[in-house]
Amino acid sequence: MTDTQISAPGAGIGRSGRVALAMRGMHHRLGPVLAVVAALIALWYLAAIPMNAQNSLMLAEREGIVLTPATASERRNMSGFALTLAEPSQAVARAFAQDRPRLPSPHQVLAELWDSTVNQNVTSKRSLVRHAGITLAPTLLGFVIGSLAGIALAVGIVHSRLMDLSVMPWAIASQTIPILAIAPMIIVVLNSIGVQGVLPKAIISAYLSFFPVTVGMVKGLRAPSPSDLDLMRTWNASATRTLLSLRLPTSLPYLFTSLKIAVAAALVGAIVGEFPTGAVSGLGARLLAGSYYGQTVQIWSALFGAAIVAAALVAAIGLAQRVTLKRMGLS
């Protein structure tokens, strides 16, 4: 029927067998991670009880249940812990299903995440996928601008002693300024010269993402061994040639590591960039709107949306890193 031999590689294992083998390999790495996640979720649920106690007891009172500190004004100055101890059954029972909890519980966030992604049309204003996409555009543009600027600065710093001494302190200083303080200024200044839309947000992203690339690439471009550099000198190779043939390829492991940090920083920049513009769409706008209207579940789901996007971006670069370095013989 077929030419496949019985003893063909992997023939006896089958698909599920191969998956099991792969899973067994991952098991060692996955176990500790899952344990930490489980502990965090348990802690989260536990924290939700005192955090939401004030609200829990108010809801109980409205239903006519008699409580020990009977009125809201008596309870106002009590801590969440004290309330939980005073009325443990009510505090626990009502902590995890409130409309506007101070701390939403994990399953509420998850439900909101599910509802705002899978259950919504992508074009809907309630779709988190749409908001993520809107934030992704300036993130990626800013990441590209920032990375290129970071590489260019590093090349300058490695080749010019003057730049090494003059640029690096400014690059470090630029990162000590809170981004929340400088973001509105960037938006206002660019707006006054007619630049609007994606670009101002991308520039804030670039502002955050160039720095790790500069630092990583300065180290990477200086990574070739002295004898490798001497060899280039014995061939009377130009600085450009040495850069292209030796320094850049050698710097690639450093580049990928700093790109991972840069892309996450770019996302933060794009989110922060949405705050001062009064944007109505995007993950940042979602966070802001959530906090205006006390929609904590919406805030948390937007936060998790951002975390998922960041994780996906970092993973994509990690994949590119593994493939490239393996092909270059650098891993």
Next chain:
Amino acid sequence: MPDDVINAAGLDLTFPSPDGPVHALSDISLDINEGEFVSFIGPSGCGKTTFLRCVAALETPTGGTLTVNGMTPDEARKARAYGYVFQAAGLYPWRTIGRNISLPLEIMGYSKSDRTKRTQDVLELVELDKFANKYPWQLSGGMQQRASIARALAFDAKVLLMDEPFGALDEIVRDRLNEELLALWKRTNKTTLFVTHSIPEAVYLSTKIVVMSPRPGRITDIIDSPLPHDRPLDIRDTPEFLAIAHRVREGLREGMEVA
């Protein structure tokens, strides 16, 4: 003299250091003729590598004169008058052996067809022609060093500078590479400067042995080898060979006593 490839007279080199100046080379005078194989031997800090680096214009002497092919070392470097082999093979892991060898040719602007031909020729010379498309990590340490020598031979440099090229290899591989290097030298007749720690290696390979001592780095003895050009490996058991080795050892000991 017209056939002097390298001519050093009263060469001095002092490095500044926090503990005061270090006298790396002191009054080095040496003439090397075309086609000679000269070994530099001595303990660490005797300046043998420093002298090689001066010839390559990787260091600048602070006194005396040094010419390479009748030019200053830096002019010689720019004229690509020498090929340099380091202890580390220094092959790029992202380039195949063939493309590693053609890298200096690319830098020097050789045409593509010329590059291909020269790479092929030197690969045959070091018997690596079947490995042109392999990557460095697919080769043993000895083969990598042979590739590195091939790379130094690929452009027609007059002089081959070798800084402990076999220092990181085991003795069995080293013996074989010594034999091959000698055969290569006889075929190409290239003036070779060879830095080593090993007395047998120096005596086996050289037409001239320069014995050096540290603090300050100086020449204590220059031995013109009476050994014939044809040297099978077992020449190392002959009385002539042992006599030269003895003289080298004496020179090294003398240098240590004075220091």
